[in-house]
Amino acid sequence: MYLRIEKGSAVPISRQIADQVATLCASGSIKPGDRLPSVRELARELAVNQNTVLRVYERLCGEGLLEMRHGQGTFVTGRMSKARMAAHRTRLVDELRQIVRQATGLGLSPEELHELLGEAMNGEVTAARAAD
Amino acid sequence: MYLRIEKGSAVPISRQIADQVATLCASGSIKPGDRLPSVRELARELAVNQNTVLRVYERLCGEGLLEMRHGQGTFVTGRMSKARMAAHRTRLVDELRQIVRQATGLGLSPEELHELLGEAMNGEVTAARAAD
Amino acid sequence: MYLRIEKGSAVPISRQIADQVATLCASGSIKPGDRLPSVRELARELAVNQNTVLRVYERLCGEGLLEMRHGQGTFVTGRMSKARMAAHRTRLVDELRQIVRQATGLGLSPEELHELLGEAMNGEVTAARAAD
């Protein structure tokens, strides 16, 4: 499972992790029954406190997406509901809008933004490949 | 001065305000000597608590971007340093990357993303016109 | 860390706290790397609102004197600059002058003032000892 968090971001770390795990579930990259990395494993990998990871897992359990089995690990149990996915998507669009607003304010031209977008997508692909 | 904040966002309100004011300074939309809306005024306009706006202004004063004059108002004093602008820009790119990563995970195609980007920019243009 | 604030004073509480912390940094009583009492702790100790202490710490962070580490505490990072110390000192002298002016106006003789000064310093010594 490949996650990437930006520590200095305005978006809280726990939120970044939760969103990305949820996205992986939604996209089918991880499926019901799959085992997630252990709390301490993920914490180490992301260089984040274990409690932070733990709380993300707990939250996602509360939402029915994951299940923590004592002594065995944490597993995917469900897919994201359509409603949740739609909400997630709406939020992303809002955030995109915010960023674009500021980027244009800082003088980035539409072309540059589209380029960046392309890079970001390629970077994503590359990263995904690297994780294979 | 046109600001737009998303109240439900993971990004704290105060951060959104601060970033946008900083961006307006950087872009030259507001220039040294210009008077910002008063704390109360902006708070009312954004439907946010006065203290929230006050703390944003104070923080930006601490960074040398604004100056608060007792009984007179809050004024722009400096432009953003190049270093700060670069940092700001880097952060935006990082966040863009994050969003793109999640958006592609949620099944948005590159075409859809470029479309969204276009919309976001048009929205921006419209908003700017509305502020005229 | 020993602080003493006068609640009824014309000098705002937050200013008193900030000045005293800055002085402790300047005098070397607290050194870079040292951990300050937590916001809540100091607030309780001084019988002051947490937000008041928080804002003081934030301000001093903005000046580069302190650093707040999420979940860990607040730490001293720098010494006061010479310029800041000089300014601080000048201000103290000015305020001393103001007080003396009024004291003499109220009929305190020079001798009485020198006595008071002695007492104040002894009180200080005692307090310092009490803090050991």
Place this chain on the structure above:
Amino acid sequence: MYLRIEKGSAVPISRQIADQVATLCASGSIKPGDRLPSVRELARELAVNQNTVLRVYERLCGEGLLEMRHGQGTFVTGRMSKARMAAHRTRLVDELRQIVRQATGLGLSPEELHELLGEAMNGEVTAARAAD
């Protein structure tokens, strides 16, 4: 009437003015029946907003120390009560203590403080003479 205010002080301007006027009354430098400078006159002299002076005069009227006669000016009506003088004096001592505490923290020796005190008093005398 000679007043001296420090604009950068932590003590509010209005408080400085009020205290000094009160002190002048207490010391007998200005006596019942004496006319104070007009609001605008004093405001100009101190380079302060007229409203600030006005509110000081009003406050001192409320305390029975002054009386504002429409179209004629502001006059001293009473002396300060003993209780008020005692309170004033206590406060001064407290503030002295605060300043001494910080001054010693900044490395001023007792000798230096006594010297400063001497200077402050001489400065005061000189100033008073200059005002003659």
Place this chain on the structure above:
DNA sequence: GTGGTCTAGACCACT
């Protein structure tokens, strides 16, 4: 436990 954000509201000080 730590810091951080936000609200609501009172009261003060300066123009």
Place this chain on the structure above:
DNA sequence: GTGGTCTAGACCACG
């Protein structure tokens, strides 16, 4: 009208 201080309390995020 403006900014500035302080309080009380809720809730979030990080270690």
